[in-house]
Amino acid sequence: MLTSLPDTRDLVFVGGGHAHALVLRMWGMNPLPGVRLTVIDPQAAAPYTGMLPGHIAGHYSREELDIDLVRLARFAGARLIQGRAVAMDLSEQVVTVEGYGAVPYDVASVDVGITSDMPAIPGFSEHGVAAKPLGRYSAEWADFLERGGGDVAVIGGGLAGVELSMAMSHALGSRGRVSLIERGAVLAEQSDRHQRILRKELERWGVALHEQANIAQVQSDCVLLDDDTRVPADMTVGAAGARPHDWLAQTGLALERGFIRVDAHLRTSNPNVYACGDCCHQDPSPRPKAGVYAVRAAPILLNNLKAALGAGQVKAFRPQKTFLKLISLGDKRALADKGGFGPQGALMWKWKDHIDQKFMNMFRDLKRMAGPAVPAQVADGVREELGGGKPLCGGCGAKVAAGPLRAALANVTPTSHPDLVTGPGDDAAIVQMGEVTQVITTDHLRAFWEDPKVFARITTIHALGDIFAMGARPQTALVNLTLPRMSPRLQERRLAEVMEGITGALAECGAALAGGHTTLGAELSLGLTLTGILDGPARTKAGAQVGDALILTRPLGSGVIMAAEMQLAADGRDVAALLRAQVEPRTAEANALHGVHALTDVTGFGLGGHLGEMLEASRCGAVIDLSAVPAYSGARELLARGQKSSLHDLNRTAAPIDGLIPPEAEILYDPQTAGGFLAAVPQSDVPALIAVLKATGAQPAVIGECVAGPARITLR
Template identity: 80%
Template sequence: MHTALPQTRDLVFVGGGHAHALVLRMWGMNPVPGVRLTVIDPQPAAPYTGMLPGHIAGHYSRKDLDIDLVRLARFAGARLILGRATRMDLAGKIVHVHGYGAVPYDVASVDVGITSDMPALEGFAKNGVPAKPLGRYSLDWAAFLGRGGGDVAVIGGGLAGVELAMAMAHALDGRGKVSIIEKREALAGHSERQQHLLRAELARWKIEVLEGVDVARVAPDHVALADGRKVSALMTVGTAGARPHEWLAQTGLELHKGFIRVDGQLRTSDPSVFACGDCCHQDPSPRPKAGVFAVRAAPVLLNNLRAAVGVGKPRTFKPQKDFLKLVSLGDKRALADRNGRGFAGALMWRWKDHIDQKFMDMFRDLKPMAGPDVPRDVADGVLEELGGGKPLCGGCGAKVAAGPLRAALANITPTSHPDLVTGPGDDAAILKMGEITQVLTTDHLRAFWEDPKLFARITTIHALGDIFAMGAAPQTALVNLTLPRMSPRLQERRLAEVMEGITGALAECGAALAGGHTTLGAELSIGLTLTGLLDGPARIKAGAQDGDALILTRPLGSGVIMAAEMQLAADGRDVAALLNRQVEPRMAEAEALRGVNALTDVTGFGLGGHLGEMLEASGLGAELTLANVPAYAGARELLAAGQKSSLHDLNRTAAPIDGLIPPEAEILYDPQTAGGFLAAVPQSDVAALMDALVEAGAEPAVIGRCVAGPPRITLA
């Protein structure tokens, strides 16, 4: 967070549209203390639609036009909920998110854009693709080109349809014909000069324009028209009649033809809800659906949201009557038009590209948060411990390293107790009480993600790993929770979020929350003490045999990805993919591992450290095949670029790896949060176990084998 002042208000952004993206950037540069900002969007990146035709034509990669919402949210100090809003409860001030639940707000803003889907058109849902939202269109188009292309039909002869038709014609390069189908007159409402120039460009690309016709249905290989004609099309793209998202009708807000009504201050019929961009209709001065208005409205929206949470006074948005239209012409040429005067050519493309790149650079050049202020005079070693000013990692990256921990444990004099079978050294303590054998473990993480609910779920799944590693069935949990300072009303909300994350993960494996303790502090952290019941002998680190295969059930790299995300250096899509893996329960893969010779979960000490513990307990060495060690997307690239977790270097020092260690081995020292299991398995059981792990949802890999010798690791 940007400040230690108490939180008192929840401001929620529904959608990552252009206006919200600009407001997030401005908010990050000057946040309002006391406000928790939340962004809800189904994707980790929001495309800049101004560059969409250039992307379809092949001039830009998908990444070139994506605004990374993960990076932007981190810059703004906001939490990002990756989900799709489905409705709003205005009375309860709640946004409902599919697959996530209720998100309360004090002030909300909606900027979700529009869709060009055509649910009423027969066959379109199965055989067509809407141009907006662009995610599916981009993927389907790339796959279509990969198959060699073919004929394409564009339903909709407005400016968007014409622009995309020319882009697709350029990309196809003669490998298919492009047709435009429009029920009225193509380019209706545009100036005569603009129409003349664009129709000339369509003719240059040999694009057929069918006007004044209705579409009856969309088939896999053609579009059937109402007059009986068929338009050949192996791909059909919908651009006609950009529509509001249907869920807006469930908000209770006043609408105009499905679009949210807003006044001059961008406020809706509910005074605590604002809206901006293509999803709204501004009553005082209606304007066409164009991104330029969202961009111009962003500073006013920011000002009025600040006023709504108690800072300053609202302003009125007065959109311009006309604006410069820059239209891509397929190849690297463009048409510039304003007030009916148009000019086309390569110079106009360079101008458009310059404007687009300048806009995107605002989101590419985000600077990471500053490290702690350091006095001029500090004791020896302080600067080294601060790690060059980087913030301390969350998750397992913030844990005490293996060296200091082992030294401290070595000084503890073991004490006997009739119920204690084993104490420190394995994944959990084993207690024997009559006929009952119980395991006991504890874990504690400081937050690495701004969403308390998601972080609580990941923390619980992470802590349960020790119970599963011992072969026990989870039983009960106690929670030790520290919340940042906030008002009582927000304390209630945050506690509800955390409890929902914890209890949901516990319930999935048959465990129950038995109680706990809460306090206020500097930051969010969650600790869990867990018990589990054994119905047989415990699975421990000792027991690996010479020749056993070493199987890892999940990729490595969570530590470096989370560390880089804090520094705005990770790709948001890689972060989202990691989070999606971390929230998945591990009970099924743990059950598949019953009967292995030795087992542990890979957490803070990294694969090198935890494998070292298994080898020491078993009195064996290991040969590891680096090429077989799986990693999350982006992890190795981040390590090669110098990104690493706070615990990384100490893990390297502690890991018992012999010989010449190549740079690719850095992944072995990366601390893992909610990581996989490491098992020593007889070679005869490997094939069946790998199948069982895949069936359980794991991503298993045979990464090496145990060998006779001292407890050291050699790399192959």
């Protein structure tokens, strides 16, 4: 029986703008089988600009503005590549992503918005902040207010600058004054009626206007104009100078003043490339740069992209000639504008807020699509094993639990070999070959992230942990790769992505790829068999001594975050932060741990399980200070909400923890992928080791100590 259809085409979204966000949502509800969808964006969350003035004024939290691209990509079944597109080769059909490499496409769509000319102003890069992208501006504004505020200068007297000036004036109150600087006339693009209304509002907020003003330099405490006027500014915000991204000029696409020209079908001069949003210019019916057009274009863009991929016929996009603008007035009031007329006041703010919240709720209320239905009649235990319909975790969360594994190994009769020094029981086996002592280990993970390159890199770093834990130098790797069914062309692309992830990680750790095996199967999974060379005695789980400090080199929580991400329940920023940590190699971290009494890496059995193995091998107990155990951002909150990995409950059963176990201990059972090392260290060595580990980029923490007694863990 055919359970899934093979992928045959690559669709790549360059940018996470509003049009692409809406298309992703619609795609998730009705995807086109056979298409792998990729989204390229440097951020884990895309801010909705319509609520920016309200956020700056203090009416919305930062989180309320964000379209979570990680959740949205998971909902759409898309791969998210966090990086900035810097080039597009139309002949080779690849997009180049800074810090990532080439991303091939069959059909591409560009929705990257616009950028700013602000850095061209002398001193702005050092002393100013652009209103877009929002991330830095929001963070610096919050810090500015927390420090007590002060005077603010806004560069740019268009509608965006005016809205932000009033918003900041509202938030500052009596703690500072806002000045608005414009090289021409403020609000020149607005109707006479609205100019009068908005100028009166600016006066009401006490905003000082500097019109026909040219900036000579932005300084730390002012903006200096070319007539030597000093505009007081403890913070300078740029809200002008919007222009197309420079890299678009090198693509070979037809442009209009740097913006991508598109026809009535949103198709560029290249038939395989589409564009939407502020980055494009629609030839048949040019319109101002406004988000409403991107929103209205989204259904047409979706239809035409599917047509380009082989399903259906293209449709024309006919944008309306006028649209309603609702302009924030600082406090919870707004001015309506359509064709130069419209009311103002609190009712207009409520209307604006209703429209904005309705738009954002489309991305907040994403629900995981239901999996295959369970037959009415199944054997006892089937429903329990399915875990309430939750998908099986990827990474170490999909591993066989410690209990069944130990039971199976207990029935295996050990075999001897003159070259085998140690077999199962430690992180890796030790093999003696003449004068050379080698360690060998294997690991295999099912995919937990849609990007094969990132998944392969993390899996390789994870597998290398056993080599490092034994104190060996990585040597060689054999790969066992299963790819989902797909066309030969996509097989070639996926293999290239996976191999780039593997070989890059191996090279950084001093190892080489020696060969491997590939096959097609139900899903992407990757196994590695690794060898390493021991230049001295092996570091093992045995050897921990009473009184030793227990040091953990990385936070816990990767299992629950990855499990929640699959359920659309994790914050995309937490997922992105976890991935940034997981792709970092652990060579320097491992090398810093020479001289420790005992060492292991924390992986599938969680901290509780792996510490239990160390204690059993060392014949001692341990006391753990729960408050000292570090966790990745969001992990503890997810556990408190009932999220957990597939392996979590079985890890809890196997962990040798005594006494009353508080809810805070749940983090100890979380299976880790590319987790940290757990070391038993003499107390006298702790300060120096912590300093060295921090210098490598690790996040070490002293979480407890070894004590006399049975191999059990006590919590405090």
